[in-house]
Amino acid sequence: MFSRSATLLTLASSLIVLGGWFFDVPALTYLSEGLPSMKVNTALGLAILSLGILACNQLFTGPCPKVAGTLVGSFMLASLLQYPLQQDFGIDQLLYTDSSGEFYPGRPSPAACVTFIILSILMMIPTRLRQSARPAFFAMLMVGISIPAAAFMTYLIDPAGLLRVPFFSTMAAHTSLAFILLFTAIGFTLFEIPGRVTRMQSSGWRLLQILLIPVIIFPVILSFLLFKLEKLGMISPALTISVLAAGFCISAVSGVIWAASREDKWLELLRHEMDRRLTTEAKLGTVLDTISGGVVFFDRTGNIRMANGGFNRLVGMPDTSGKNIDIYIPVTEKNRFHQRLENLENRFESPEDQHPELMRLLRSDGHEFHALVSICRLPAVVQEMSRFGALIISSREIERQFKRLRDEARYDHLTEILNRTSYELMITGLEKHGTRHGEPVGLLMLDLDNFKQINDSFGHAAGDTVLFQVAQTIHDLLRQGDNIYRYGGEEFAVLAADIRANELLSLAERIRTTVASLDITHASLRVPVTCSIGAALWTGDESLKTVQEKADRALYQAKEGGRNQVVMWPDGVELS
Incomplete structure (x- = not known):
């Protein structure tokens, strides 16, 4: 937040200066009469660097700072080379004709050019390199900020003395302040921490916030006031030094004590956060283990x-x-x-x-x-x-x-026997490959009599009980290798391998009589159950689909003949 505010302030001040030059309002280009004005190229360079920073979604990431740094750095390097080469490249009056100043009108001072170059280099350094090479980045930052800081401090103490130094001769006071703000904005990137912990929570940033006033700002203000008092003859030089030293020590110690108390509070918050994370991790581990x-x-x-x-x-x-x-x-x-x-x-x-x-x-x-x-x-x-x-x-x-899914796909969940899909697969397999030794296969189509009346009289729960018990009863009557399938609704199919016609008829009768004798009760009431069965024998001379049609016809005849009976389709009789 502070970085963005500092950058916005720099941008605003540079735009005000540019407006003063282009609209011919000299008062907007300097702080007070007698002090140098900010040059057009200086204001333009500050504006470009500020825009390069603000154009990014996150501080100093993306191409904008690098483009701005390259543009301004190249321009200021060319301006700086004009001094030792004593050449005019024509870039000083490129955007605006500035006739002010005794030497090199419109040209930034060497101090401003060097500061711009250092700023541009810092902006062009990739974020990852800036984090991995912090000491080098910090050293370059300190060298860069020392130039405008020295100029500004000299303006506070002896403005005329600064103008006599060729290196600083045309550097304005508000130019120095703008440089300091941009260096500060870039310097805060050292406290960027990846992840959930932000720079506002980092220990370095907190210490900087706490110690900035007592260690830096207060001594600067105090030294300025004491210098003015000493110039006016109100206090002696020895007293000035003594008060400055005492004030700095008291301010620094107070800042350290305040920082220690804040760090204790921060550590307490950190312990709470660690406890919360450990609890969350334990809960996550419990969930993952399930x-x-x-x-x-x-x-x-x-x-x-x-x-x-x-x-x-x-x-x-x-x-x-x-x-x-x-x-x-x-x-x-x-x-x-x-x-x-x-x-x-x-x-x-x-x-x-x-x-x-x-x-x-x-x-x-x-x-x-x-x-x-x-x-x-x-x-x-x-x-x-x-x-x-x-x-x-x-x-x-x-x-x-997969086995569980296959079983779910093959079995009927209510009766727990094979379903129609399994029946169709078995029929297809038998027609394609036949039985192992060409044995005949018996087919029974079975339908419960008056099942709708059972549902209407006793309820669907009773109907489900009837279906389950009938299916399990028939399953227990079959030989190993024979299977019962729920064909649909209250209809079942039985496939019996290696069986003759009389054995198939006997099996069907045994199923019919056993079902009729079932003692099924619901709500203390007996539920009468009977079934009709149609039987047919497959010997391999015709398709199993045809045999199924014969068994269905036989079942229909059993129903028409009064129910609760078995009808065997005669051998050798074709469907009409």
């Missing part, structure tokens, strides 16, 4: 920050925290794995493109296993701990889940 698959979080270098029990069991380790993910990746898979991480890091893959991949992984004992691996880049808010997360499901778990 996931059957493996979940692992790791940083850019592959160091595992957190893993659930599922991942630890997959790789055969009691605890994998702190280990590198690479030790669980076979050599043949490393290139593919790291290429995937690189794509995620550079955002070459959108979330829609992040599909799971089948990979080989390594257990701690060196054995490889196949697993389905889904890797994602974590949101920025949690990247303090981990950069990537991976969900890992072993091939055994996948096979188990």
Whole structure:
């Protein structure tokens, strides 16, 4: 916030000066009569640098500061070279004809040119390099800010003396202030901390805020007042030095005491934050351990920050925290794995493109296993701990889940017997391959009598009970290898392999009589149940679909004949 405010103030002051030059209002170009005015090129350079900073969404990131720094730095380097070369490149009066000044009208002073060049270099330094080379960046910053700071302090004490120095001769007081503000804005980037902790929370920034007034601002103001009093003869030089030293010590000690109390408060807040994070991490670990698959979080270098029990069991380790993910990746898979991480890091893959991949992984004992691996880049808010997360499901778990899904697709959930899909698959298989030794196959189509009346009289819950008990009863009557299917509604189908016509008829009668004798009650009331059965035998001479039609015709005849009976389709009789 302070960086942006300082930059806006610099921009505003430079625009005011430019307006004073272009609209011929000299009072806007200097602070007071007798002091140098800010040059047109100086005001323009300050405006360009300020705009370069403000044009970015985040301080000093993106191309804007670099473009502004390159433009202003090149221009001021050319202006500075005119002094030692004693040449006029024609750039001093390029935008505005300035006739003021005894020497080099319109040209910034050497001090201003050097300061501009240092500012431009600092703005062109990449953010990552600025953070990694803080000492060098800070040293350049101090060298740069010392030039306008020296000029401004001299203006406060002896303005005429500054004008006698050729290096500073045309440097205005408000030019020095504008330079100091821009250096301050750039300097605050040293306190930028990635992640959730902002520069307002960093220890360096807090100390700077606390000690800025007692260590820097107060001594400057005090020294200025004491110097004026000494000039007026109101106090002696010795008293000036003594008061200045005492004032600085008292101010510095007060600032340190205040800083210590603020740091104690900050540490207390930090302890609370650490406790909260540890609690959150423990809760997250509990949730992750409920996931059957493996979940692992790791940083850019592959160091595992957190893993659930599922991942630890997959790789055969009691605890994998702190280990590198690479030790669980076979050599043949490393290139593919790291290429995937690189794509995620550079955002070459959108979330829609992040599909799971089948990979080989390594257990701690060196054995490889196949697993389905889904890797994602974590949101920025949690990247303090981990950069990537991976969900890992072993091939055994996948096979188990596929088996469960296959069973759910093949079985009827109400009666717990095979469903019509399984029946159709069996029919198709028999027609394509036949039985092992060409044995005949018996088909029974069974329908519960008056089932609608059961639902209407006793309710659908009673109907569900009837369906379940009838299905389980018939299943228990069948031989091993024979199957019952729920064909639809209250209709069932039975396939019996290696059976003759008389055996099929006997099986159907046994089913009919057993169903009729079932003692099913609902709400203390007996629910009467009977069934009608149509039977047909497949010998391989015709399609099973035709045999099914015959069994359906026989079932219809049983229904028409009074229900609760078995009708066998006569052998050799074709459908009409």
